[in-house]
Amino acid sequence: MLQSLFDGILVGSVLALGAIGLTLIMHILRFANFSHAELLSLGAYFALTFDAVFGAVSNVLVQKLPWLSVTWSLACAVLIAMALTGATAAIIDLLVFRRLRRLAGPLTMVFASFGVSLIVRNVIGLVYGLRSTHYNNDIVFAMMISADPLLLVKADQIFIMCLALVIMVALHLVLTRTSIGYTLLAVSENPTLAQVNGINLGATVRLAWMLGGGLAAIAGFCYALNNQLSPVMGRDLVLSLFAAAIVGGIGSIYGAVLGGLIVGLASSLALIIIPAGYKPAIPFLIILATLYVRPNGLFGQSR
Amino acid sequence: MSSVARLDVSELTAGYVAGMPIISSIDVTVGVGEIVAVIGPNGAGKSTLLKAIAGLCHIESGAIHVDGTEVTGIRTDKLTRSGIAFVPQIENIFRSMTVEQNLILAGRRCDKQASSHVEKMLSLFPLLKKTYKKRAGELSGGQRQFLALAMALVAEPGLLLLDEPTAGLAPIAGQEVLSILREIANPGVGILLVEQNAKAALGLADRAYVLADGHNQHEGEARAMLSDPVLGEIYLGGRRRGDHAAKPV
Numbered sequence: 398m399l400q401s402l403f404d405g406i407l408v409g410s411v412l413a414l415g416a417i418g419l420t421l422i423m424h425i426l427r428f429a430n431f432s433h434a435e436l437l438s439l440g441a442y443f444a445l446t447f448d449a450v451f452g453a454v455s456n457v458l459v460q461k462l463p464w465l466s467v468t469w470s471l472a473c474a475v476l477i478a479m480a481l482t483g484a485t486a487a488i489i490d491l492l493v494f495r496r497l498r499r500l501a502g503p504l505t506m507v508f509a510s511f512g513v514s515l516i517v518r519n520v521i522g523l524v525y526g527l528r529s530t531h532y533n534n535d536i537v538f539a540m541m542i543s544a545d546p547l548l549l550v551k552a553d554q555i556f557i558m559c560l561a562l563v564i565m566v567a568l569h570l571v572l573t574r575t576s577i578g579y580t581l582l583a584v585s586e587n588p589t590l591a592q593v594n595g596i597n598l599g600a601t602v603r604l605a606w607m608l609g610g611g612l613a614a615i616a617g618f619c620y621a622l623n624n625q626l627s628p629v630m631g632r633d634l635v636l637s638l639f640a641a642a643i644v645g646g647i648g649s650i651y652g653a654v655l656g657g658l659i660v661g662l663a664s665s666l667a668l669i670i671i672p673a674g675y676k677p678a679i680p681f682l683i684i685l686a687t688l689y690v691r692p693n694g695l696f697g698q699s700r
Numbered sequence: 701m702s703s704v705a706r707l708d709v710s711e712l713t714a715g716y717v718a719g720m721p722i723i724s725s726i727d728v729t730v731g732v733g734e735i736v737a738v739i740g741p742n743g744a745g746k747s748t749l750l751k752a753i754a755g756l757c758h759i760e761s762g763a764i765h766v767d768g769t770e771v772t773g774i775r776t777d778k779l780t781r782s783g784i785a786f787v788p789q790i791e792n793i794f795r796s797m798t799v800e801q802n803l804i805l806a807g808r809r810c811d812k813q814a815s816s817h818v819e820k821m822l823s824l825f826p827l828l829k830k831t832y833k834k835r836a837g838e839l840s841g842g843q844r845q846f847l848a849l850a851m852a853l854v855a856e857p858g859l860l861l862l863d864e865p866t867a868g869l870a871p872i873a874g875q876e877v878l879s880i881l882r883e884i885a886n887p888g889v890g891i892l893l894v895e896q897n898a899k900a901a902l903g904l905a906d907r908a909y910v911l912a913d914g915h916n917q918h919e920g921e922a923r924a925m926l927s928d929p930v931l932g933e934i935y936l937g938g939r940r941r942g943d944h945a946a947k948p949v
């Protein structure tokens with residue numbers, strides 16, 4: 398039970414990071430972007446690549462951070478991965494979605510996003526191979542925090558939770574204190590009124606993609622650190638991400654955080670009751686239940 | 701300090717979908733410091749006219765000039781930053797943000813020191829002081845209209861486009877808003893005012909246009925129109941056509 402709670406919060410905080418970008422883009426651009434989850438994979442693999450690059454460049458960087466299995470080179474690589482994934486998201490928008498926004502309807506955009514996700518997933522498979530891999534092949538042992546009830550925790554997992562928390566607090570401060578934050582809030586609530594208030598919509602949309610992509614990269618890295626890297630990790634995560642965004646209410650960043658935690662906890666606690674094989678169905682059930690009870694999610698506004 | 705601007709709309713045909721204009725060949729001018737009212741029945745295209753000027757509609761033909769510079773179809777945010785403020789009829793505040801955040805965001809469009817302008821707005825609309833830290837979505841209808849107006853004024857625009865600023869206000873509050881408009885116009889700010897309450901609008905404005913079915917129906921001195929018996933029928937909705945009637949957009 399305690400272990401399930403811990404695992405749920407861990408998975409939930411990773412989902413929350415991924416869902417923030419998804420909910421922002423879905424709300425601002427009014428379409429369900431099924432390719433968002435692939436940005437998580439992309440970010441995770443970018444980090445893998447640059448980890449190798451930095452590791453080859455300097456011996457100092459291959460040392461591990463205290464307690465963790467993460468090396469300094471991997472930490473630096475994550476920063477690069479964030480920037481690159483953000484840029485990739487903005488470029489995909491430029492090449493695919495922006496054109497379709499002008500010429501086609503929302504349904505076309507959704508289908509296009511399926512297409513984009515297939516392309517990204519297969520390119521990753523092509524470049525990195527289909528086998529799953531790890532950042533670090535050392536075996537990391539978990540510490541036993543308590544024996545009864547059982548609670549096994551890895552230092553990496555604490556690190557992931559703290560990282561997610563720090564990022565969410567930082568995001569909260571940016572959104573509530575800075576003019577960039579106001580701009581994002583304004584555009585995600587009402588793009589037309591935002592323009593009327595002098596906000597450059599195109600630039601803000603690009604910013605939202607970069608932010609969403611950057612957060613997705615961190616989420617992907619955290620997920621891969623706790624599990625493994627695999628070209629299909631986006632496919633495995635996409636439903637949970639959507640569930641998190643829908644539970645929280647499309648467009649609500651705080652909703653996405655709460656939604657992520659709810660989905661993470663529900664998936665993890667449900668395993669106490671139901672066989673593990675049914676786990677992938679849980680996000681589905683959460684989506685259905687939310688839409689049935691609160692069609693706009695916990696924080697969403699009707700429109 | 702306000703920069704002042706003059707608006708010339710000529711032969712403007714515009715709508716929401718290409719090939720389906722809502723307003724046709726509209727001519728409107730607003731001189732420096734002039735208050736110009738646009739009145740007409742529901743669905744006449746008054747909001748569409750303002751939205752077209754603000755760059756939010758599809759323009760088929762015609763031209764819009766501000767101080768002699770053509771701004772037809774200009775991107776809305778650029779128009780705003782050039783000193784033209786538009787207050788939409790509905791959804792004119794950010795509900796999820798606080799009053800303070802709304803004002804700061806709106807003030808940012810001018811690069812000047814926004815905070816001093818925000819102070820000025822709070823003294824112009826003391827009501828907003830009490831609700832400063834509240835989320836705008838929690839405000840009453842009247843408070844929202846004041847906030848929307850304050851958001852337009854905070855950047856000291858040279859030209860104001862107002863879509864029914866007194867809608868939903870109690871009569872006294874409505875009067876208060878209209879009298880503030882006169883103060884705003886005095887230093888030279890032009891105001892294009894769409895109003896449901898034709899009597900009040902004509903009482904305040906210098907000139908007025910009557911719009912019906914997307915066409916200029918009449919224009920003239922506001923005072924003269926107040927006492928024109930034929931126009932009375934239009935203000936009261938005499939020209940309203942079945943399918944357009946009473947459909948607030």
Ligand SMILES: Nc1ncnc2c1ncn2[C@@H]1O[C@H](COP(=O)(O)OP(=O)(O)OP(=O)(O)O)[C@@H](O)[C@H]1O
Binds near residue numbers: 740944
């Ligand atoms: N976003 C839109 N898309 C398509 N048609 C619209 C849209 N908004 C308004 N219309 C149509 O344009 C016509 C004119 O509407 P408009 O809102 O300009 O009228 P109005 O004079 O402002 O009316 P009211 O007094 O009710 O505010 C109406 O027939 C309306 O149905």
Ligand SMILES: [Mg+2]
Binds near residue numbers: 747789949
């Ligand atoms: Mg209207």
